[in-house]
Amino acid sequence: MVVDGICGPQSWNALVEADHRLGDRLLYYRDPMMRGDDIAELQRRLGQLGFDPHWVDGILGPRTQRAIQQFQQNAGLPDDGVIGRSTIDALDRLTSRTTGQLTIAEVREHERLRHQPNRVEGKRIVVGDTGELPVIAQAIARRLRQVGADVLSFSTPDLGHQARTSNQWNGDIYLGVTLAGDNFGVSYFAMSGFESVGGRALAQRCSAALAPWLAEPAPTMPMRLSILRETRMPAVWCRIGPGSTVVPRAPHIARALADAITDWCLDPGLQ
Numbered sequence: 001m002v003v004d005g006i007c008g009p010q011s012w013n014a015l016v017e018a019d020h021r022l023g024d025r026l027l028y029y030r031d032p033m034m035r036g037d038d039i040a041e042l043q044r045r046l047g048q049l050g051f052d053p054h055w056v057d058g059i060l061g062p063r064t065q066r067a068i069q070q071f072q073q074n075a076g077l078p079d080d081g082v083i084g085r086s087t088i089d090a091l092d093r094l095t096s097r098t099t100g101q102l103t104i105a106e107v108r109e110h111e112r113l114r115h116q117p118n119r120v121e122g123k124r125i126v127v128g129d130t131g132e133l134p135v136i137a138q139a140i141a142r143r144l145r146q147v148g149a150d151v152l153s154f155s156t157p158d159l160g161h162q163a164r165t166s167n168q169w170n171g172d173i174y175l176g177v178t179l180a181g182d183n184f185g186v187s188y189f190a191m192s193g194f195e196s197v198g199g200r201a202l203a204q205r206c207s208a209a210l211a212p213w214l215a216e217p218a219p220t221m222p223m224r225l226s227i228l229r230e231t232r233m234p235a236v237w238c239r240i241g242p243g244s245t246v247v248p249r250a251p252h253i254a255r256a257l258a259d260a261i262t263d264w265c266l267d268p269g270l271q
Contacts, residue, residue, distance in 0.1 A: 020036035020037055020038040020039075021037070021038055021041075022038040022041045022042055022083075022088060023038070023085070023088050024038060025038070026082060026083065026084055027039060027042065027060055027082070027083035028060070028065075028081055028082045028083065029060055029061070029062065029064070029065035029081055030060075033059050033060055033061050034059075034060040035058055035059050035060070036058055037058060039058045039059065039060045039064070040056055040057065040058035040191060040192075040194075041192075041193075042060075042064070042068075042083060042091075043055070043056045043057070043058070043064055043067075043103075044056050044103055044192075044193045044194055045091050045095045046064075046067045046068070046071055046091075047067075047103025047104045047105050047106075047194075048095060048101045048102070048103055048104075049071065049091075049094055049095065050104055051067040051068075051070050051071045051074075051104070052067055052104045052105070052108075053067040053105070054067075054105060054232070055105050055229075055232060056103060056105055056191065056193075056194040057229040057230060058191075058224075058229065059230075065081045068081050068082075068083060068087070069081050071087070071090075071091070072087060075087070075090040075094075077090060103193075103194055105194070106194065106195070106196075106197060109196060109197055109198055109234070110197050110198075110270060113197070113198050113234070113268045113270055114268075114270055116172075116268075118265070118266050118267060118268075119148075119265060119266065120144070120147050120148060120149050120261070120262045120265040120266065121147070121148030121149070122148065122149070122150065123149045123150065123172045123173065123265055124149075124150045124152070124169065124170060124171045124172045124173075125144055125149045125150070125151050125152075125171065125172060125173045125174075125175070125261060126151075126152045126153075126154070126162070126166045126169070126171040126173065126174045126175070126231075126233075127140050127141045127144070127151060127152070127153045127154070127175050127176075127177075128153070128154040128155075128156075128159075128162045128166075128174065128175070128176045128177075128227075129154070129155050129176065129177045129178060130155075130156070130157045130159070130176075130178045131155050131156060131157055132178055132179040133177050133178065133179050133240075133246070133250075134155045135250050135254075136177055136246075136250050136253055136254045136257075137153055137154075137155060137177055137254075138153065139250065139251060139254030139255070139258075140175065140177075140254045140257050140258045140261075141153045143254065143255060143258035143259075144258050144261065144262070147262055149265075152165070152166070152169050152171065159176075159226060159227040160226065160230070162174075162176070162227060163226070163227055163230035163231045164230075166231050166232075166233065167230075167231060167232050167233075171231070171233050172233055172234075173202065173233055173234055173235070173261060173264075173265075174227075174231045174233055174234070174235035174236070175202075175206070175235075175236055175238070175257065175261060176227055176235070176236070176237040176238065177238045177240065177257070178237070178238070178239055178240075179240065179241055179243055179246060180239040180240065180241040181241055181242060182241070183239060184214070184216055184217070184218045184219075184239050184240055184241055185207075185218050185219050185220065185221040185238075185239055186203045186206045186207040186210070186218050186219070186220050186221070186236055186237070186238050186239075187203065187220075187221045187222070187223040187225060187228060187236065187237045187238075187239070188200045188202065188203040188220065188221075188222060188223070188228060188234075188235065188236050188237075189222075189223070189224065189225075189228035189229050189231075189235060190222030190223070190224070191222075191224045191229075195222060196228075196234055196235070197270060198233075198234030198268060198270075199228065199234045199235050199236060200220070200222070201234075201264065201268055201269040201270065202234050202235075202236050202260075202261070202264050202268075203220040203221075203236045204220050204269070205260040205261075205263055205264045205269070206236055206238060206257055206260045206261075207219060207220045208260070209256040209257060209259060209260035210238070210240065210253065210256055210257070212256070213245075213249050213252045213253050213256055214240060214241075214245060214246070214249075214253075215242065215245040216241075216242075218238065218239070218240055223237070225237055238257070240253065
């Protein structure tokens with residue numbers, strides 16, 4: 001969470017989700033989908049064992065349900081998709097041997113990036129802002145289109161809409177920018193036991209590119225913001241400011257971020 005002293009919807013949701021530990025409640029697929037830190041822990045453990053929930057986002061959707069059922073089948077349990085005591089006991093027995101192992105989602109992202117064409121042409125890139133920096137977002141989009149990328153752009157504070165539409169569009173990269181008064185930084189998705197390797201590398205490129213143009217540093221930060229965890233692609237969220245610095249330098253900032261994305265497409269910097 002961003003430390004701003006305000007308990008807004010994002011902070012409240014994080015507090016509610018953090019209240020749950022695996023085993024505190026029955027977990028199952030429903031509408032609306034269940035959310036929480038216990039589900040993220042479940043997804044991480046399933047992924048370490050090779051059962052694919054697709055992403056570690058703390059949301060129990062259809063793919064996580066299928067991974068649960070596949071695990072239950074392999075463990076000789078009823079494949080009802082419900083996480084109760086017997087399923088947790090089986091997970092405990094098996095995951096005690098896999099400490100520190102990458103999840104299948106991390107391996108898949110790494111391999112996809114390693115084998116993708118190293119070019120920006122044809123990449124599907126999403127550029128979003130919350131309505132505060134449309135000039136910068138539009139300039140980034142224009143520059144990326146000039147080098148051959150397909151670009152989808154947003155200017156709305158509804159980050160849930162941005163994430164859903166980005167996924168439906170099958171974006172390859174998401175870059176978000178917003179104006180901030182403090183707590184500047186470039187965030188990528190990470191939580192206990194899981195991180196987006198592509199997001200981290202992209203955040204590092206963006207942070208370095210911004211440094212000459214900002215009055216204060218914008219360091220890379222692992223975070224679990226909803227826009228980062230709900231997008232199914234390498235994603236970064238740039239909180240830049242103050243406005244007195246950003247506005248007059250908008251063309252330079254836009255060029256720096258667009259070039260950082262281009263450089264990342266040419267070389268994702270995977271170790």
